[in-house]
Amino acid sequence: MxxxxxxxxxxxxxxxxxxxxxxxxxxxxxxxxxxxxxxxxxxxxxxxxxxxxxxxxxxxxxxxxxxxxxxxxxxxxxxxxxxxxxxxxxxxxxxxxxxxxxxxxxxxxxxxxxxxxxxxxxxxxxxxxxxxxxxxxxxxxxxxxxxxxxxxxxxxxxxxxxxxxxxxxxxxxxTGLSGSGPAYIFMIIEALSDAGVKMGLSRAVSNALTLQTVLGAAKLAQESGKHPGELKDMVTSPGGTTIAALHTLEAGGLRTTLMDAVEEATLRSIALGKISRKNEDEIKPETEPEGN
Known part of the structure; x- marks a missing residue:
């Protein structure tokens, strides 16, 4: 083709x-x-x-x-x-x-x-x-x-x-979800790696654990076809470490913060579109062209 x-x-x-x-x-x-x-x-x-x-x-x-x-x-x-x-x-x-x-x-x-x-x-x-x-x-x-x-x-x-x-x-x-999305994930990766260092791990070990955890979780979600909530529950034992961590994430508003971030990026994309249309109306045909 x-x-x-x-x-x-x-x-x-x-x-x-x-x-x-x-x-x-x-x-x-x-x-x-x-x-x-x-x-x-x-x-x-x-x-x-x-x-x-x-x-x-x-x-x-x-x-x-x-x-x-x-x-x-x-x-x-x-x-x-x-x-x-x-x-x-x-x-x-x-x-x-x-x-x-x-x-x-x-x-x-x-x-x-x-x-x-x-x-x-x-x-x-x-x-x-x-x-x-x-x-x-x-x-x-x-x-x-x-x-x-x-x-x-x-x-x-x-x-x-x-x-x-x-x-x-x-x-x-x-644009708000997948276009800007890698930046959200990179920030999460950075934060998790920092957390490992805070808990006494070396930076190299913390980075390796974080990257493979994110990669593995994404691959499992993609290949299993299961809802992320179901996969989350598979890791979460009653009274265990994971549910304690999830409680902290929920209290900190992780879900809402991520949803708000996607919304803000979406709104910014909409605003850029409006600017583009405004420029379309305002720039006269005789304007000298410029390079990219």
């Missing part, structure tokens, strides 16, 4: 690198079929030396030469970057956005440039475990995409983990 395609990345940051690494490792594409642009020449040199892909300083060149274009830039610069592509034919191209808070209609509107020509846009929300091919990516289609476009998007992100289909309206919640 991808072997005959040219894949472009506008923005060469961590997510772009994770996808490039995953696609090449899985032999989904040859390095000669990948072209990336970035405003940082050093970053382009690194990507070329590490993965032997083609690079360019021109975002427009990526769109001109590639069949699939991954938009991996900050949402604050998305519109100005898209304005660089005026006059190009997008009819046979698929745009895949990984930018948080940038709605599909804003991307479509800018690319269309005032007309109603079809523009194939898929919006996604991956997460940073893509760097170790363990991401989960939510995929939402735009109004003009085909079933084949969606299959291509899934294929791209299956190279770095698992994928799920969602409606775009749910992507803000996805």
């Amino acid at each position: 991808l072997t005959s395609k040219k894949l472009g990345f506008i923005g060469g940051g961590n997510m772009a690198e994770a996808m490039i690494k995953g696609l090449l490792s899985a032999s989904f594409l040859d390095s000669k079929s990948i072209l990336a642009s970035d405003t940082n020449p050093g970053r382009l040199e690194w990507l070329h030396s590490q993965y032997k892909i083609k690079t360019t300083a021109s975002n427009r060149e990526v769109v001109e030469k590639c069949d699939i274009i991954v938009l991996a830039v900050k949402p604050q610069v998305m519109k100005k970057m898209l304005e660089e592509f005026g006059g190009l034919d997008f009819s046979a191209k698929l745009f895949v956005s990984v930018a948080a808070g940038t709605p599909i209609d804003a991307i479509e509107k800018t690319l269309r440039g005032g007309d109603n020509r079809p523009v194939h846009v898929v919006r996604t929300m991956p997460n940073t475990p893509a760097l170790v091919q363990a991401a989960v990516t939510a995929i939402a289609p735009g109004s003009d995409v085909s079933k084949n476009d969606i299959r291509i998007a899934h294929r791209l992100f299956e190279a770095v983990g698992k994928t799920v289909d969602v409606e775009e309206i749910h992507l803000d919640a996805v």
